[in-house]
Amino acid sequence: MDAKQVVLITGASTGFGRLFAETLARHGHTVFATMRDPTGRNVTNASEIRALAKKESLPLHVLELDVTKDASVEQAVRTSIEQAGRMDVVINNAGYGLIGLAEAVTTEQAQQIMDTNFFGVVRVNRAVLPYMRRQRGGLLLHISSGAGRVVFPSFGFYCASKFALEALAEAYHYELAPQGIESSIVQPGAYQTAVFGNFVKAADEARTNTYGVSNQIPGKINGLLTTTAGNPQEVADAVLQVVETPVGQRKLRYRISSASLGVDEINALSENVQARFFEVLGIATDTAFVQRSAATN
Numbered sequence: 001m002d003a004k005q006v007v008l009i010t011g012a013s014t015g016f017g018r019l020f021a022e023t024l025a026r027h028g029h030t031v032f033a034t035m036r037d038p039t040g041r042n043v044t045n046a047s048e049i050r051a052l053a054k055k056e057s058l059p060l061h062v063l064e065l066d067v068t069k070d071a072s073v074e075q076a077v078r079t080s081i082e083q084a085g086r087m088d089v090v091i092n093n094a095g096y097g098l099i100g101l102a103e104a105v106t107t108e109q110a111q112q113i114m115d116t117n118f119f120g121v122v123r124v125n126r127a128v129l130p131y132m133r134r135q136r137g138g139l140l141l142h143i144s145s146g147a148g149r150v151v152f153p154s155f156g157f158y159c160a161s162k163f164a165l166e167a168l169a170e171a172y173h174y175e176l177a178p179q180g181i182e183s184s185i186v187q188p189g190a191y192q193t194a195v196f197g198n199f200v201k202a203a204d205e206a207r208t209n210t211y212g213v214s215n216q217i218p219g220k221i222n223g224l225l226t227t228t229a230g231n232p233q234e235v236a237d238a239v240l241q242v243v244e245t246p247v248g249q250r251k252l253r254y255r256i257s258s259a260s261l262g263v264d265e266i267n268a269l270s271e272n273v274q275a276r277f278f279e280v281l282g283i284a285t286d287t288a289f290v291q292r293s294a295a296t297n
């Protein structure tokens with residue numbers, strides 16, 4: 001793989017995605033900052049990114065990509081590969097939070113969050129993997145969360161979407177390694193982005209009338225998250241490091257937070273459990289994917 005990478009980022013209109021795009025492009029990587037509706041709701045964000053690219057002569061391009069739409073995902077992947085000639089890194093970043101006690105979340109809201117935070121990743125990875133396979137390499141990077149490992153009551157569906165993402169990204173990690181394609185997970189703690197302002201509220205609040213003290217949980221957790229949130233550039237700097245880590249040396253998981261919340265412990269325990277599971281399966285020593293994945297952890 002070339003030292004300078006071609007990178008596609010989803011959800012690059014604001015927050016982490018935008019910072020990843022600017023940080024990576026400023027380090028010479030060719031970046032496709034993708035977003036929904038760059039000529040409508042995100043027209044200002046798209047123009048600001050294009051203006052920055054022009055002002056600083058950065059290899060930074062804006063493309064339309066809505067992770068909930070197959071055709072939009074396929075088109076963005078195709079266009080970026082036509083323009084850059086290859087695709088080295090995909091950062092699955094697009095996502096949002098859904099706050100409220102689980103019973104107050106409607107089935108439609110549950111489906112919508114999974115469609116973005118989980119199926120969005122399925123769409124993007126399925127679109128890009130045939131290209132990565134042809135070029136015999138690439139990195140799928142997944143922006144999960146501490147809430148992909150620890151359950152926050154009143155964020156049950158957000159947690160479910162990130163737990164699902166963690167499982168999928170880990171399966172890719174083992175399965176794709178023999179083809180030289182890596183899958184890694186970044187687990188940020190709370191950081192100051194637009195995420196908190198963009199939380200969707202559970203629609204069926206009448207369901208929670210009888211919940212008593214549990215009704216205080218959403219406010220408490222929201223308060224904790226917003227008051228402890230750090231500078232998101234920390235996460236962008238960490239992602240830059242992962243992107244610039246040589247092939248074969250990248251880890252499966254990166255926890256980026258000043259507060260561990262026990263996520264590091266869960267990661268370490270799960271790594272041991274997985275290794276024992278592969279031993280039981282009898283594929284610990286004679287299967288390329290385990291050898292390779294053990295070498296990268």
Ligand SMILES: NC(=O)c1ccc[n+]([C@@H]2O[C@H](COP(=O)([O-])OP(=O)(O)OC[C@H]3O[C@@H](n4cnc5c(N)ncnc54)[C@H](OP(=O)(O)O)[C@@H]3O)[C@@H](O)[C@H]2O)c1
Pocket residue numbers: 010011012013014015016017035036042065066067068093094095096097116143144145146187188189190191192193194195196198229
């Ligand atoms: N900030 C934190 O504390 C924190 C902590 C852990 C994990 N995360 C994760 O980090 C990721 C980025 O969040 P953020 O904190 O940077 O918040 P953000 O500023 O709200 O960014 C979320 C991005 O996702 C995009 N998005 C939403 N639905 C989309 C869709 N269907 N197709 C394409 N893009 C879509 C949004 O685009 P629009 O502008 O079009 O809405 C926006 O660009 C998320 O996956 C989030 O779960 C954040």
